Amino acid sequence: MYNVILFVSIVVGLFFTGKLIKHKSLYPFMPLKYNFKKRRVTFKKVLELLSQINAKVLIETGTSREGLKGVKSQGAASIVFGKWAKENEAILHSVDISEESIRVAKMEIEVQKLDKYVELHLSDSVEFLTNFKEKVDLLYLDSYDYSEDVEVQKKSQEHHLKEFKAIENQLHKNSIVLIDDCKLPGGGKGKTVIAYMQTKGWQILIEKYQVLLLHKDFTE
Numbered sequence: 676m677y678n679v680i681l682f683v684s685i686v687v688g689l690f691f692t693g694k695l696i697k698h699k700s701l702y703p704f705m706p707l708k709y710n711f712k713k714r715r716v717t718f719k720k721v722l723e724l725l726s727q728i729n730a731k732v733l734i735e736t737g738t739s740r741e742g743l744k745g746v747k748s749q750g751a752a753s754i755v756f757g758k759w760a761k762e763n764e765a766i767l768h769s770v771d772i773s774e775e776s777i778r779v780a781k782m783e784i785e786v787q788k789l790d791k792y793v794e795l796h797l798s799d800s801v802e803f804l805t806n807f808k809e810k811v812d813l814l815y816l817d818s819y820d821y822s823e824d825v826e827v828q829k830k831s832q833e834h835h836l837k838e839f840k841a842i843e844n845q846l847h848k849n850s851i852v853l854i855d856d857c858k859l860p861g862g863g864k865g866k867t868v869i870a871y872m873q874t875k876g877w878q879i880l881i882e883k884y885q886v887l888l889l890h891k892d893f894t895e
């Protein structure tokens with residue numbers, strides 16, 4: 676009987692240890708229950724860098740259309756960076772072309788009491804970025820949905836390149852650029868824009884599911 680109890684305890688212990696290892700939280704910044712999975716490492720580094728550069732103006736293309744329910748699948752960056760903005764007297768501008776995405780994101784932003792720190796813009800992202808006149812400390816590219824369809828992949832990659840070019844002049848040497856959904860067949864959202872950025876002095880700091888880039892003149 677003792678052996679059976681010991682065996683069950685070990686199996687249960689291993690099960691929960693495994694779960695804990697797979698659970699990639701941003702605790703204590705975000706509650707422990709949220710699992711950021713493949714985005715944890717890059718979000719964590721971006722949060723550190725934002726503080727390091729004393730960021731004030733953050734931009735996200737493609738808003739959190741599933742609110743915090745989308746932590747695992749989409750990243751919920753509007754809430755993560757919105758919370759950082761609230762705690763650091765900054766502003767996150769999040770732009771989306773879909774009324775529905777904006778509607779859902781707005782609800783979550785209100786629930787989280789981030790509405791003073793997150794401005795939602797209903798617009799095509801390239802158009803929004805073209806007209807944005809402030810200097811940008813964080814640029815997070817995550818709009819045009821990527822898919823298995825090669826034509827869609829090309830359009831998504833072209834769109835993210837256009838986004839970068841539209842705001843390039845508003846970036847500075849300490850700006851942070853993060854691109855989502857990169858480690859995917861066909862090169863992901865970042866393939867074309869990253870190649871362009873590298874010709875302009877941008878260097879990859881972290882290359883995982885998301886790619887994080889800083890300018891070669893970034894001063895720590």
Ligand SMILES: C[S@@+](CC[C@H](N)C(=O)[O-])C[C@H]1O[C@@H](n2cnc3c(N)ncnc32)[C@H](O)[C@@H]1O
Nearest residue numbers: 737738739749750751752771772773776800818
């Ligand atoms: C993957 S979701 C964004 C997820 C969000 N960044 C997060 O972390 O939860 C992509 C969003 O991009 C939006 N989108 C697609 N094309 C766009 C465009 N041309 N301009 C702005 N937003 C666009 C979609 O409506 C969708 O809501």
